[in-house]
Amino acid sequence: MFHSEPHSVRTHDLLEIDANQLIDARASAPQWVEECLRRSPFVVVRRGRVTDQEIPVGVRGEGRNQRWATFCQQKFVRSILAPPQLLRRTVPMSRANVIPAFRALNVLKDRWTDLDLPWGPGGSVGFELATGTLVSNEQSDLDIVIYADTRMTVDEAKSLCARTMELSAVADIRVETLVCGFSLQEFACTSSPRILLRYAEGLRLGDDPWGGWVNMMETAS
Amino acid sequence: MEQIELTYPAKRKIPKRAHVGVVGSGDMEVLLEPAEGAVAHVFIRTSVDGFGASWKAVLDRFFAKYDGAARIQINDAGGTPGIAQLRLEQAVEVSEQ
Numbered sequence: 001m002f003h004s005e006p007h008s009v010r011t012h013d014l015l016e017i018d019a020n021q022l023i024d025a026r027a028s029a030p031q032w033v034e035e036c037l038r039r040s041p042f043v044v045v046r047r048g049r050v051t052d053q054e055i056p057v058g059v060r061g062e063g064r065n066q067r068w069a070t071f072c073q074q075k076f077v078r079s080i081l082a083p084p085q086l087l088r089r090t091v092p093m094s095r096a097n098v099i100p101a102f103r104a105l106n107v108l109k110d111r112w113t114d115l116d117l118p119w120g121p122g123g124s125v126g127f128e129l130a131t132g133t134l135v136s137n138e139q140s141d142l143d144i145v146i147y148a149d150t151r152m153t154v155d156e157a158k159s160l161c162a163r164t165m166e167l168s169a170v171a172d173i174r175v176e177t178l179v180c181g182f183s184l185q186e187f188a189c190t191s192s193p194r195i196l197l198r199y200a201e202g203l204r205l206g207d208d209p210w211g212g213w214v215n216m217m218e219t220a221s
Numbered sequence: 222m223e224q225i226e227l228t229y230p231a232k233r234k235i236p237k238r239a240h241v242g243v244v245g246s247g248d249m250e251v252l253l254e255p256a257e258g259a260v261a262h263v264f265i266r267t268s269v270d271g272f273g274a275s276w277k278a279v280l281d282r283f284f285a286k287y288d289g290a291a292r293i294q295i296n297d298a299g300g301t302p303g304i305a306q307l308r309l310e311q312a313v314e315v316s317e318q
Binding site: 186194202 | 310315
């Protein structure tokens with residue numbers, strides 16, 4: 001029997017999907033979800049366990065509180081866009097003129113030229129660069145994802161953080177290791193011996209973002 | 222934006238202040254400071270309206286074990302009850318270390 005390899009997706013990736021198939025498979029979806037997906041057939045990969053069949057995803061609506069969490073079958077996926085691919089897209093001048101988060105992204109590209117880890121925009125800025133749908137506004141934060149498969153030092157994190165000062169928008173930076181995600185700012189600046197680590201299985205406080213999932217009993221929902 | 226205030230009984234002084242977490246989206250920061258008297262005051266400022274009962278449930282659970290006389294400020298940017306629970310635990314850890 002024909003067997004295809006599952007797509008390799010990570011949290012924050014944007015998936016272009018077959019909207020009709022996803023809508024048909026999810027009869028319980030609110031009306032706005034259907035309208036959004038028909039206009040712009042993209043979903044964002046949520047943190048969670050990806051199986052051969054299904055990917056945890058979120059649908060982004062136009063309103064701030066319009067988010068809908070669901071699962072998307074692997075076979076509905078048409079293409080995958082990761083934040084580092086979006087970094088190579090040019091910010092339209094018309095958007096940079098009115099949206100501080102886009103200006104902040106352009107400045108950060110210049111300030112982080114020496115960063116040799118893959119990184120790129122997530123959140124509303126990433127979604128807009130991927131889809132062309134105007135979801136960012138004047139209040140939007142600049143969400144950034146950095147992929148650190150190997151250990152980053154606190155000094156490296158501090159140096160990156162220092163260069164996010166006085167941007168035109170607040171930069172909210174998530175570092176993704178092979179096992180979990182965490183806040184760059186928290187890792188760089190905390191007085192706490194343990195920081196908040198986000199695993200596919202749940203949240204926990206820990207001191208080693210590059211270590212494995214140790215104790216499932218400490219999971220918080 | 223919603224502000225919530227809660228008060229709980231306390232039995233002991235706490236050693237020092239703690240500031241943990243970040244105000245990035247889907248996260249929260251917690252500031253825990255020593256306070257006078259036999260009471261703990263919690264001030265929650267959240268970007269998401271209408272979750273007063275959930276906040277009270279998280280804090281009730283926290284104060285079922287915690288008896289420090291503290292002023293606790295929580296600034297929430299759309300975090301979950303699970304994050305609130307871990308941030309409070311983290312703040313106590315720093316405050317008592």
